[in-house]
Amino acid sequence: MRNLLIFITKYSAFFLFLIFEAIALYIFINYNNFQKASFINTANEVTGNMYRRVNNINDYLSLKEINDSLAKENARLRNQLKSSQYVDTTGKGSVVDTIYKQQYSYIEARVINNSVNHRMNYITLNKGSHDGIAKDMGVVSDAGVVGIVVQTSQHFSIVRSLLHKDTRISAMLAASKEGGSFMWAEDMDPRKGLLYDVANDAQPRLGDLVVTDQHSLFPIGIPLGKVSNLKPKTGGFFLNMEVRLAVDFSKLEYVYVISNKLATEQTGLEALQKTEDE
């Protein structure tokens, strides 16, 4: 026993190294599994509030760009208003439209922490479960897809950015409706993505718009980017192409979180079917 103690104290560095390394790796590997219990991230009150304060100061530096982008979006939305469209039939009274019910609603939020230079980039938003944000909701900006909510606290939420090694989004070519999968390019360029697993008979062209398709958790047709290179990688049975991202992630300020009114119904139905199959 005494010899054992002497042995342990003599090589204490090695044993302490083993213990702490094991703890750290355990936390790292299991992070995705115990997200609810974990507090070591920017959704907790301390780090979240610090980022919010620093962001309040930083905002002054980019007021002009924010104004420009908001003005542009206003103009685009105004174009879609009924009042700005020319009516070529004679209207007969007002019609209460009961066919369309709102499926998606948008929650506006501000980006208070963001990065583009890591392999796993996360974005922190200044709104959380208190404002109706929940896990697995889609996040878009005025330009296109931004990411997916992975965790919420009461006043903050963490979004896994499109610029993350594990983000995959079901996408299609807007012109031909050919589906594929979308991910961030491997060379870590925050302006480039990769559309892969596109069927071989598709005929993509440079500049074709890439948008979300019906299998993704986003509404159909939200832009991801434009095709910028047709042969980034050779080999494989499917086509793949490089996409220039629609969103400038380094200048992200305001985003919208999409809440799908029918999401719980859909996942509930699918889960029910799964249990019946077993």
Next chain:
Amino acid sequence: MSRILFANFVRFIVLVFIQAFLLKNMTVYELSTPYLYILFVMLLPFETPNIVLFPLAFLIGLCVDAFYDTPGLHAASTVLLAFVRVLFVNVTVQKEGLDTDPQPTLASMGFRWFFTYALILTLFHHFLLFNLEVFSWNEIQYTLSRFLLSTVFTVFLIIISGLLFFRRKKA
């Protein structure tokens, strides 16, 4: 003694803040990102017992993780850094027979020793950090170039801060 404690406490806070709010946004050509906070573990006094050194390294790693949303990643890397530090100091520094107690700083140990110390410790830390973050052989060439260029950036910042804050005391 209390002065050393206080100095290290302030250094801890300042380095985590610099890392989270300034250096996090800094990158050169998407390849080189500095991680200056490891300077804290490097500058702990030689007499720091292992039972204190490893928890402190773990703690600062976890603090940075809290700001980077990567729990465990930086903690694992800084614990490795602390282990390499113990080995390196054991091999290169003789504690007996010195009338002044040396500190692991640029001013106290000289440029050559400090540069080798910073370089080797940073190399180990960054190697684990970048490979653990990516965790894939497919991108090994990007990972390795990021690892090497980031090491250059970090060591550069460490040497600069050494020159700025630790003036050589004239005997």
